[in-house]
Amino acid sequence: xxxxxxxxLGSLSVATGLIVWYLIGxxxxxxxxxxxxxxxxxxxxxxxxxxxxxxxxxxxxxxxTLGRCLAGFAAAAVLGVPLGLWMGLSxxxxxxxxxxxxxxxxxxxxxxxxxxxxxxxxxxxxxxALLFMGAFPTxxxxxMAGVRQVSAQRIQAARSLGATPRQVLFFVVFPASLSTxxxxxxxxxxxxxxxxxxxxxxxxxxxxxxxxxxxxxFLRTDIILLGIILLGLFGMGLSRTLVVIDKRLIHWRGRE
Amino acid sequence: xxxxWIATAxxxxxxxxxxxxxxxxxxxxxxxxxxxxxLWDALLDLLQNGYKSRPLWEHIADSLIRVFAGFGLGAAVxxxxxxxxxxxxxxxxxxxxxxxxxxxxxxxxxxxxxxxxxxxxETSKITLLFLAAxxxxxxxxxxxxxxxxxxxxxxxxxxxxxxWQIFRHVVFPSALAEIFTGARLAVGIVYGTLIASEIIAGTxxxxxxxxxxxxxxxxxxxxxxxxxxxxxxxxLDRLLLAAEARWVHWAGRQ
Numbered sequence: 001x002x003x004x005x006x007x008x009l010g011s012l013s014v015a016t017g018l019i020v021w022y023l024i025g026x027x028x029x030x031x032x033x034x035x036x037x038x039x040x041x042x043x044x045x046x047x048x049x050x051x052x053x054x055x056x057x058x059x060x061x062x063x064x065t066l067g068r069c070l071a072g073f074a075a076a077a078v079l080g081v082p083l084g085l086w087m088g089l090s091x092x093x094x095x096x097x098x099x100x101x102x103x104x105x106x107x108x109x110x111x112x113x114x115x116x117x118x119x120x121x122x123x124x125x126x127x128x129a130l131l132f133m134g135a136f137p138t139x140x141x142x143x144m145a146g147v148r149q150v151s152a153q154r155i156q157a158a159r160s161l162g163a164t165p166r167q168v169l170f171f172v173v174f175p176a177s178l179s180t181x182x183x184x185x186x187x188x189x190x191x192x193x194x195x196x197x198x199x200x201x202x203x204x205x206x207x208x209x210x211x212x213x214x215x216x217x218f219l220r221t222d223i224i225l226l227g228i229i230l231l232g233l234f235g236m237g238l239s240r241t242l243v244v245i246d247k248r249l250i251h252w253r254g255r256e
Numbered sequence: 257x258x259x260x261w262i263a264t265a266x267x268x269x270x271x272x273x274x275x276x277x278x279x280x281x282x283x284x285x286x287x288x289x290x291x292x293x294x295l296w297d298a299l300l301d302l303l304q305n306g307y308k309s310r311p312l313w314e315h316i317a318d319s320l321i322r323v324f325a326g327f328g329l330g331a332a333v334x335x336x337x338x339x340x341x342x343x344x345x346x347x348x349x350x351x352x353x354x355x356x357x358x359x360x361x362x363x364x365x366x367x368x369x370x371x372x373x374x375x376x377x378e379t380s381k382i383t384l385l386f387l388a389a390x391x392x393x394x395x396x397x398x399x400x401x402x403x404x405x406x407x408x409x410x411x412x413x414x415x416x417x418x419x420w421q422i423f424r425h426v427v428f429p430s431a432l433a434e435i436f437t438g439a440r441l442a443v444g445i446v447y448g449t450l451i452a453s454e455i456i457a458g459t460x461x462x463x464x465x466x467x468x469x470x471x472x473x474x475x476x477x478x479x480x481x482x483x484x485x486x487x488x489x490x491x492l493d494r495l496l497l498a499a500e501a502r503w504v505h506w507a508g509r510q
């Protein structure tokens with residue numbers, strides 16, 4: 001099927017969804033208390049842009065959520081990638097550290113959020129620590145797996161051409177494991193974006209997640225829906241951004 | 257060269273020693289990090305008396321039922337949708353915007369809406385888990401169908417297979433490996449969302465137990481709960497791996 005046809009069909013399907021959503025409210029099929037219509041959500045957006053929501057501006061809430069998400073994710077990447085490289089290259093490092101990471105990896109982040117709040121308080125530190133702990137094992141494991149699958153021939157070829165261990169690491173091992181590292185980064189970022197909203201539910205005074213939960217207490221479904229739509233769009237944006245970087249950076253993917 | 261297990265033993269004992277020293281010397285209050293002894297007592301206490309007048313196994317069973325119901329429904333519907341999306345480009349074009357929107361959406365964002373619509377009972381919990389599992393399964397099944405080798409489909413066609421036979425005997429088995437990968441991802445996501453679903457005014461479930469114990473600053477119960485939930489997660493993943501090895505025994509050997 002041609003590309004423009006699938007775009008057209010996709011737009012048609014989104015438009016149908018919007019019309020159905022509008023009709024549900026217009027024909028009073030469901031009370032507007034339970035489901036605000038598209039016009040209400042638009043009005044809520046305009047209102048929040050002008051007046052803010054409970055002493056916070058929309059930009060402030062968006063920046064708070066994205067900032068926490070990216071801070072936790074970046075800390076995990078900065079620490080996880082070098083550690084994964086080290087664990088991939090050294091059996092001893094693997095044996096010393098991997099069991100801790102493999103224990104953390106399957107734990108649902110919300111299970112230890114309670115502890116983090118107890119340790120670090122209800123501020124930003126406990127939220128960033130939560131996102132870090134969720135993303136870190138994924139990134140480290142993916143990096144280690146990437147290093148392990150680098151072909152030994154390439155390393156030997158570089159060595160026999162006189163490369164130092166440092167050169168082998170930076171010019172052979174790291175580029176060759178980059179495509180696996182990126183898969184790990186994408187999974188970790190998606191997880192961090194999910195967890196940041198959870199963290200904002202437990203304790204926060206700003207952020208898109210906080211806005212949604214705060215609105216739910218007053219049954220403001222227009223603001224809830226606005227928050228959901230914004231979160232969905234930002235989630236799609238974050239994952240698209242990494243896909244684009246991935247394609248630019250690892251242009252050889254699938255052509256090896 | 258020294259043996260790797262020595263390194264494992266060294267870090268493990270360093271961690272244990274650090275834990276003992278921090279807790280027994282009084283450097284860290286029991287409130288933040290309970291000593292091993294207290295943790296053991298908490299586990300025995302939970303096994304004997306349960307938590308909040310319900311035995312421990314009942315909390316575990318309630319959580320598992322929610323996971324299986326939400327994951328089972330979500331994976332079944334998602335896989336069906338994904339197979340259709342992979343097979344019929346028109347279904348893909350129509351459904352893709354919704355699936356792509358739902359997939360990166362934090363599950364907790366629509367939790368409040370589900371509570372308003374469906375109340376605080378089991379229905380909203382299972383619907384939340386259903387919605388968490390659906391998009392992942394759909395995308396995995398769609399990609400699985402798309403990656404089926406065209407040569408195989410042509411061979412079956414030239415041997416006179418009907419459309420249904422091709423789907424049943426060529427496309428579906430070939431896509432099954434990716435469907436299982438998607439199922440494992442979905443179980444992970446559902447499992448992570450389970451605790452969120454139990455935030456909703458519940459009185460049962462292992463996730464609820466952790467949150468409730470946290471509210472009363474009983475960090476010993478919190479630790480035991482985290483350990484239980486960790487081991488349950490590993491067991492679930494192993495279960496799916498075993499199912500995959502049994503039903504898709506040809507995976508990775510094509």
